[in-house]
Amino acid sequence: MSEDKKSVLQEYKLESDNELRFEVETKGEKVYLTLKNGLAEIFGTELVKAKTYEFTAGAKVAVFTWQGCTIEVKGKTDVIYIAKETPMVVYSNCHAALEIMRSVNEKNNKRGPIAMVVGPTDVGKSTLCRILLNYAVRMGRRPIFVDLDVGQGNISIPGTVGALVIERPASIDEGFSQEAPLVYNFGHKSPGTNSKLYGMITNQLATTLKERLEINKRTKHSGVIINTCGWIKNEGYKQILQAGEAFEVDVIMVLDQERLYNELVRDMPSYVNVVFLQKSGGVVEISKSTRSENRDQRIREYFYGTPKNQLYPHPFDLKWSEIKLFKIGAPPLPDSCLPHGMKPGDNLTKLVPLTPNVGILHHILAVSFAEKPDDEVILSHVIGFICVTNVDTDRQTISVLSPQPKPLPNHILVLSELQFMDSH
Structure with a gap:
């Protein structure tokens, strides 16, 4: 053809x-x-x-x-x-192997298999996760999808990690239903920007997930499919090992990277089954500009929906006195100036209060579930996101775009480095 x-x-x-x-x-x-x-x-x-x-x-x-x-x-x-x-027969065999594990564990009332998909960028990790989740749902399962790829944002907006119970197959054009996801704000496009913070929220997501798996038997027996980012070298490789340990994975599927496969076989515990898979010949590399456009599109869809499912966000003003604004991470101090017992990397996970200023214009703000502004803000999951559309220093107000009308469900907000220019 x-x-x-x-x-x-x-x-x-x-x-x-x-x-x-x-x-x-x-x-x-x-x-x-x-x-x-x-x-x-x-x-x-x-x-x-x-x-x-x-x-x-x-x-x-x-x-x-x-x-x-x-x-x-x-x-x-x-x-x-x-x-x-095509590799579809191999991918189907992976699903069949996971389904056998689910059936055995269901009989023994144990949690289903936790499988993690790893590999470099642009090899089809998200697509393989979607295939495995769809096949599981078609078997009557209710697996949990975990997305650790902060650059893409399959579950929420980019700059987040999250988990979602999958109850029905993805729609052809809209993907999986995004109802009631569990989302943690990272606030950066790449894990390497603050790998210490990324590790902390990944561990927190894993801890929360284990608790939730015990609540529903059907989900517990269905197991978890984890998507990861394409950062696989040096610190990125350490993050893969850390995520594998935190989520207690049973299976790691390595796409298109024999070196990574061999390193994981060497470094993972013997009870973890590491499998090497070929990528699909239809996978293509995505340019930096396209990747950036895709991030913007994901944020736009968060506020305005899709052509088939349009949303109508609410613009309103907030007084500075009504909110408590923070960012995570303070400028590094020289070793000689560090307080006793503080390590050089501790500043990366420090909660820093901010006074609203023109520098936050067009930035995304995460609305935290945290009840009070202490360290729990960093590890708290989020209710949702708003975007700053104007900062009025004279009136001491900020104008925001929000998925729901005023008032905000919480007054504790965390600054993200991600920006969105509202062109509507």
Whole structure:
């Protein structure tokens, strides 16, 4: 099949174990896809026959069939082709192995398998997590999805880590339902910006998750799928080991990095099953500019929703006296100036009070669950996020964009380095 740009209407006949891959032009029109006959799925979610699915600019799609099917595609694509070599059979075998572990543990009333997906950037970690979660849900399970990739923000906005109970397959275009996630604010686009803080909130998320797994038997037996970021060297590798220990993982799936696989086999306890997997041939590298645009889009969707599920955020003013604003991390002190017993890295997790100023304009603020401004703010999960749209130093007010109307559910706010320019 030609990889030239296709327009208008095309019909593709796929044989068993084939995959139709296409990308929608970043500044192009929408592309429409319809399953005419047979059975097919997109990242583990089954397609409904004769239903038309809509894909917008920048979408990267892979339609897989186990038994053969006919697909109709309408619109202009950047690239479209049928792949006969795909890792879907291997990914399905991984799901089957996890399902056997779930069944055995369910009989013994033990928690289900905790699996972590690791590898460098742009190898399809998020996609593999989505496939495994969708397959689990289709078996009647209720697994928990944990996202430790602060640069992407699959569960909340970028700059956070979080967990979400998955109760139904992801919708083809909107992904998983985002109801009632457990979210911790990190406030940076990369774990390396403050690796000590990242380790602390990862451990806190793991501790909270263990408690919640004990509450619901169905979720407990279904286990956990953990997505990680692409930082895999030096300090990043240490973070992978730390996360593996904190979440007490049973399985680590390593995508497309034999060196990382061998290091984990060497360093992880013998009871952890480390598996090497090939990445899909359809995975493409994402440029820095596209990554930045994707982050902006995730934040925009948090406030305004998607074309199919529009939200209407609320602008209002807050008096400086109504809020307590903090940032996490103070400038480092020379070793000679450190108080007795304080280590050089301790400043990275110090809670610093802030007076609102023009420097916070367009920044995201996390609304904390913490009841009082002490160290629990750092390890507290968050209620949600607001964006600063104006700072009036004369009136001592800030204007914010909020998903819900005034008043704020809590007055303790934490500054994030992430910014959002509200163009609505």
